[in-house]
Structure formats: C-alpha cells, structure tokens
Amino acid sequence: MSKLDFTMILSAEPKKIFEIITDYENIIKFFPIQLKKIQIISKNENYTVTEETISISSVIKKNFAQQTRHEILGDFIIDSLIISGPLKGTILRTQLQKENNSTNIHINADIKTSLKYRIVMPLIKKEYKNILKAFFYKVNTLALQ
C-alpha cells in the first residue's frame, strides 16, 4: 500500500477538464505509446467500467490488461478503482474545485501492487505522480483550446 496525494493549479474551467477526463475512450490520445487500447465494457447510472491494454517500459517493463471502475461521486469528483491486473485494488480519487480564475486539481491515490513489485514501489509512486501531472497538463492545454 502506498499513498499519493498532491494538488495542481491549472487555468482551464473544471467543467471542461472533467468532460475530458471522463471521456474515457479518448484518453488514449494522451498516451498513444503506453495505452494500446481502452474501451468501455459496461456502463450504468452509477459507474462505468473500462478495460485498458497498457505497455510500459520504465521501472517495470510490462504489457498487461486491466479493468477500471469509474464512479462519479458528485460535482467534479471521480473515483477510479482498478479491479483487475497487477495494480488491482489501486484507487485514484480526482477532485476539481474552481478557485478564482483557476482550477485546483486534487489527486489522492492508494497504489497497490503484487508482492513482487513492492520493492520498487517508491519508484512506481514517483513515476505515477509524474504521469498524472503530465496527463493533467495535457488535459488543461486541450481544455483551453
């Protein structure tokens, strides 16, 4: 278990940012090399389940598939729980709050991995943080267009 908690301040409107991050199948364009495929496999009024095919070659070199359940909890709050794959049990909460002319993006994650990857967890955590920050920078840029 490893916790990750940070805030970013970006200039796009929270509504626009939220629209982009919940357009699940289009998230592939932010990670064209690493995210080979993403598709919605079920959806109801409470949550959406996506299946992703991921290829990473950094701390861990691995190709794997996972399923993620996304649940919108309120205005601009979403929980994404990984329900299968090597990161099973990882949960990411994203919360957007408008503040003056900017948006506070608060990220809270509880990262879980299988036993064999726990030794490199500090590296995974740092890399995961940078990937998330890069993702939100790109989302912000798109939201401003």
Added chain:
Amino acid sequence: MSLSTIFNWEQILNNSENIKKEKPFPFGFVKKPFFNEFYEKLVATYPKVDNKWYIPTDMSRSAQKRLFGNDVKKSCFDHEDPTLSKEWNEFRHALFTNEFVEKMSQLTGVKLSGMRHFIFILNKKGDFNMPHAHHTSVPPEQYEYKVTILMYFAKGWKKGDPGGTYICKNEDESSIIFEPDDLDNSMIWFTETPISWHGSRYITKDVMRPSIQFTLQ
C-alpha cells in the same frame, strides 16, 4: 567562417554562472555564448514550423521537434541541410570541429570525442517536460553520450517565466535547484550521470521557446 566569429569563447569559458562541480551533478549556465551578430542571424532564420516538425509521443512531455537534414533521432553527422540558412549550416559544421569538441571538454571537465545527436526543439504555451534523467539504469561505460547541451534563441524572454531547462535533485519538480531565467542567447549544459535530473515547467503564457539540444560523446 571560423569558430571565433560564432562563439564567444571568453564568455563561455570564463564567465559561466552557477557551475556546480560536485552536487548534485556537474552543470553550468552561460549567458551570451554567441557573438551578437551571428546570434541575430540564427534567430532570424530559426526553422519555421512545417511538415519537417513532429510532436513526440512521449507521455511525459509536450513539444515540437525537428531534425537537421538527414540526421536520425539518435545520431547526427556532419552535412548540410539545404532548407536551412547559411548561418545554421555554418553553426552545425562548427559543432563537428575538433576545436569545438576540445573547448567543450575544457568547459565541462569531461573528455569528449564528438557529436552524438542534435535536434531543434520549439516549445510554446502548454508545453513542458517532466523531470527525467537519460541514464538512470545504464552503467557509465554504456552511456550513449557524456554531456547534454541546450541553447536558447528566445528573443525577449521574460525573467522568471517557466520554460527553461531546470536542474533538479530528483524526479520531483519540487526539487528544482536551478532554472535559467534568460533564454535570449544562452545555454545550459550538464554531464550525464544516473541522477542528472532535469526538465522544463509547464508554459502558461503565449510565448515561444526556440532552442536546440545536442549531446557529445
């Protein structure tokens, strides 16, 4: 054209700022490495964005890049790019001379043998480069190159604006220890080590950061 009319070696070798020889790794920042007349010509003829430019698909950065002539991404060789100005071709030839390599060895304190790769990088609003190091898990004897250099051609760059290549202690942007604030005729260099962390902050203003990056082996 000789190197002595392109590069201001007195400035480069004797007036480098912020050179840290030990911690966390050797790097330096040089203002006005080019003589002004030549610099202005490079700025005026910096390649325009066209179909030779590409956007890297790396998830940890956003930028536009362009190769020189028939170079490939991981290596370069001494030749001409007929689509570029006389000055850019003269500058490129200069990088391949023994004199240039010897002077850069003198500046960095690293014995260098020649050029490895060269690229134009144009950053604008929305671009960034997350903290990274090039050789985190490679033994030194297998390094592709020993020194990385960035040169900036951003006229009127406003002091304090994000966008210059910073040096940091680790892979977290909060660990920045140096960030160049003058990108109008300046250069930053650092030696390659497993902890040579660097990056550039997210650009929030409508500005352009024309630059080049090259490495020496």
